[in-house]
Amino acid sequence: MISEGKKRIWNEYQKEIADDHYFYVRSCVRQNFFPGSEKTFLKIMQHELGKDVYENPSHTTCTGIGYHSDIVPFETAMTVIARQFALMTEAGYENLVTSCITSFGLYSEVLETWHHFPELLQKIRMHLKNATGREFNIPKNLAHASDLIYKFRNNIAAKSTNRLINKQTGKPLKAVEHIGCHYSKMFPSKGVGGAEYPYVLIGMIEEWGGEVIDYPERRHCCGFGFRQYLVMANRGYSIACSRKKFESMEPYKPDLILTNCPGCPMFFDRWQYAISEMEGKTYGENDHGIPVLTYEELSGLILGYDPWDLGLQVHQVAVEPLLDKIGVQYNPLEKYQGIDHKDLGKPNMPSILKFY
Amino acid sequence: MGQLYDKLKQDVRFVEGLKACINCGTCTAICPAAEFYNYQPRLITDILQTKDEDKIEKLLKSDTIWYCGECMSCVTRCPRGNAPGLLITALRSLSQELGYFVESEKGRQQLAIKRTVGKWILEYGYCLFPPEIIPENHPEQGPVWEWELKNIEDVMARLGANYKQTGAGILRKIPDEALDELKRIFDETGGTERFRKIEEYSKAKAGEMGISFGEGLDNDYIKHIYTTNSNLHTKNDDI
Numbered sequence: 001m002i003s004e005g006k007k008r009i010w011n012e013y014q015k016e017i018a019d020d021h022y023f024y025v026r027s028c029v030r031q032n033f034f035p036g037s038e039k040t041f042l043k044i045m046q047h048e049l050g051k052d053v054y055e056n057p058s059h060t061t062c063t064g065i066g067y068h069s070d071i072v073p074f075e076t077a078m079t080v081i082a083r084q085f086a087l088m089t090e091a092g093y094e095n096l097v098t099s100c101i102t103s104f105g106l107y108s109e110v111l112e113t114w115h116h117f118p119e120l121l122q123k124i125r126m127h128l129k130n131a132t133g134r135e136f137n138i139p140k141n142l143a144h145a146s147d148l149i150y151k152f153r154n155n156i157a158a159k160s161t162n163r164l165i166n167k168q169t170g171k172p173l174k175a176v177e178h179i180g181c182h183y184s185k186m187f188p189s190k191g192v193g194g195a196e197y198p199y200v201l202i203g204m205i206e207e208w209g210g211e212v213i214d215y216p217e218r219r220h221c222c223g224f225g226f227r228q229y230l231v232m233a234n235r236g237y238s239i240a241c242s243r244k245k246f247e248s249m250e251p252y253k254p255d256l257i258l259t260n261c262p263g264c265p266m267f268f269d270r271w272q273y274a275i276s277e278m279e280g281k282t283y284g285e286n287d288h289g290i291p292v293l294t295y296e297e298l299s300g301l302i303l304g305y306d307p308w309d310l311g312l313q314v315h316q317v318a319v320e321p322l323l324d325k326i327g328v329q330y331n332p333l334e335k336y337q338g339i340d341h342k343d344l345g346k347p348n349m350p351s352i353l354k355f356y
Numbered sequence: 357m358g359q360l361y362d363k364l365k366q367d368v369r370f371v372e373g374l375k376a377c378i379n380c381g382t383c384t385a386i387c388p389a390a391e392f393y394n395y396q397p398r399l400i401t402d403i404l405q406t407k408d409e410d411k412i413e414k415l416l417k418s419d420t421i422w423y424c425g426e427c428m429s430c431v432t433r434c435p436r437g438n439a440p441g442l443l444i445t446a447l448r449s450l451s452q453e454l455g456y457f458v459e460s461e462k463g464r465q466q467l468a469i470k471r472t473v474g475k476w477i478l479e480y481g482y483c484l485f486p487p488e489i490i491p492e493n494h495p496e497q498g499p500v501w502e503w504e505l506k507n508i509e510d511v512m513a514r515l516g517a518n519y520k521q522t523g524a525g526i527l528r529k530i531p532d533e534a535l536d537e538l539k540r541i542f543d544e545t546g547g548t549e550r551f552r553k554i555e556e557y558s559k560a561k562a563g564e565m566g567i568s569f570g571e572g573l574d575n576d577y578i579k580h581i582y583t584t585n586s587n588l589h590t591k592n593d594d595i
Contacts, residue, residue: 026526028483031517035526039516057524058534065483068426070448071470071554072477074369076547083537105428117368131540181427188432195432221388225425228389230473231465232493233585237392237425239496244391274496311515316498336503338510347503355499 013194017151018141023093024055025084027100028065030262030294036311037262037296038099041145044299048159049152053097056087064102069226078110078120079127086134096139097148101261104144105182108190111138142190144183146260146295150192150200153207161304164210166255167327172211173255176290177201178245178268180261181221201258204295208302217248222264223271242271246283246290253285256322257292268292273316276353287354289317301328308334318355332356358409360416363453364446373442377401383430383440393589395423397430397440404443416451419589422462452553458561461586467558468582470551471573478539481530486512493582 022045030038045051063080066072088096098104114121128134149156164173179198184191193199202212223241228234245268249257259265272289276282284290292315293301300310307328312319313335323330335356338344349355364370383397384390390397400421403411415421424444431439448457457463473483491502504511509519518525542548562569562577569577 031482031526032484032486032489035512035517036515038526055524057522057528058531060481060530060534060538061477061483063477063483066469066473066477068445069469069473070445070452071466071474071550073449073546073550074367074445076542076545076550079541079545080538083541113368113372116372120368127541127544131544132537181429185432186428219429221425221427221429223388223425225388225427227422227465227469228425230469232582233465234462235496236585237389240392241388241425270496270498270501273498308514309516314500314504314511314515316500338507338514342510344507344510345503348499350499 012189013192013197013199015147015190015192016141017143017147017192018095021052021093022054022095022097022143022148023088023091023139024053025059025062025096025098025100025103026055027098027103027262028061029102029266030099033266033314034262034294034297034311036309036314037294040296040300040305040310041099041149043305044156044296044303045148048303049155051148054091054093056091059084059087062098062100062103062106064100064106065226065230067106068102069230075124075127077106078113078124079131081107081110082124082128082136083132083134085136085139086128086132088139089135089137094137094139095141095143097143097145099145099262101144101180101182102263104142104190105186107142108187111142112187114138144191144200144260146200147192149295149299150203153204156299156302157207160208160302162302162326162328164205164208164302164326166325168325172209173322173325174213174253175205175210176213176215176218176249176252176254176257177205178218178222178257178259178261178264180259180264183260201260201295204298205258208298213249213252213254215249215252217245220245220248222261222267224263224267229267238267239271239274242267243275246272246275249290250283254290255325256298257290258298259292259294262294265292265294269315269317273350273353277351280352282353284317285321287352288321289353291315291317291319291322293319293322301326306330308337316350316355317353320356358407358412360409360412360450361404361407363450364404364412367446367449369439369442370446373439373446374401374404375437377405377438378436380435382433382435383438386429386433387424388427388429389423389425393423394591395420397424397444400440400443400447401438413456416447416454416456417459417463419460419462421447421451422460422465423589452550452557455553455557455560457554458557461581461584462589464558464561464581466554468573468578470554471578474551478535478542481535481538482527486527
């Protein structure tokens, strides 16, 4: 009986994730800071898993960062999103996958709003028609890109060449996971595991051999806070949030931080650098930081992709300590090279943080 | 009922966000902004429930409504289904519509966001774009970003982007027709009007403050609002 009850409760935390044929919308932050991650996501979906993922070059930002910094009105954001739905409809797709958590949260907010206020849906249809002549269907299935990697984590494991195991000790590597506030805090039913048991990243870590660390500030925000980072005068808020998390996770000696949202890894990566410059403090071993990975980058490492193809060279916190623990083969001399081994020089060294 | 409260009620986010607050303070306990600033989301719902016009006007002109990071952690935890984070979005919209945002240090920053993220959305079709994230404004981005910017075409090519090129892909050039549609959506739905109001009220405020105002980012008013921090926000008893 107890087991049945648990199954019933757990069912409430599941979400339906379409099996194939996705209309793909990109992330502003991921494209700017982690371009290799989007490249890797499509490579895994299309080439490793044989899935149909379509991108229309005419899709744009959803305006999410502008919306959540309050310069973009809600009706404007809704109509821009309606235009993405129109492009999806015109291309014959019904499942939409976003590369961004801010987008995913905003798409969810828009769909929920239309559900509760159908008159507003009609108004937005009229706005879109007036502005662009386009019409749209509402997607049957909305997923975040990590939902798909989660769904196919077993298939990825079956093709893996690396595991989240310390090659020297044979022990599981310890991972901190950070799912990003807008994944399921607003609409728990839209995320795998909801807001109480967000399982999307845990599922990947456990399937690929790692161990998940529970720590006090696990669900605290990374500190983006939109306007709290965008305006220089406000950034104390942003760095303070990240620092609170680093201090809380440090005693557990994590081997990596795994992230869901495009923004969070950028903040965890850059704020570790900034804290090292400001306070001389580093959170990893031997003056290194704690490597921060996107789930696409981790998937790529598990599949044996070259770390410099994944874009790990554009991280400010060096990833080599993690690569060495996993036993990933890489050529340090190629880290900062362009195509055809073009010499691009090297970034300057930070004052404290060990870098390369 | 008062005029400001009625205006707020026209915003669906206000309707969704304010049910019946029991003043338990759970939202404040979970709030990252409350930990950093002198800020309590509980007080926001409390004030709004009074429907007191003077208090609401004071709120709309305060720094207080600009402290929230819109992480929406409060939404998960409220035992009565309120969403202080959503109420903040409605308050900020009204504050900008009425021009009240220029009455606070934090509110005045909206012009800096409009002239960066707002401009980039319409110009590039992205909320941000590499050449705009300059180290001078983003020292936290560190030496790796400086290296990346210096070699941006090569780094983007190495990582498989379609940087500034036509067709699909990472950081592609979004077609002009798509950007035209984006602009028409802004015109149709109030986005352009909001941008105009942010500019207009900011210009008037700059005059009142005696700070020189100009286009773009290279002028005294923008520099002032982008960098000024009175350092009173963790102590300020504004509301």
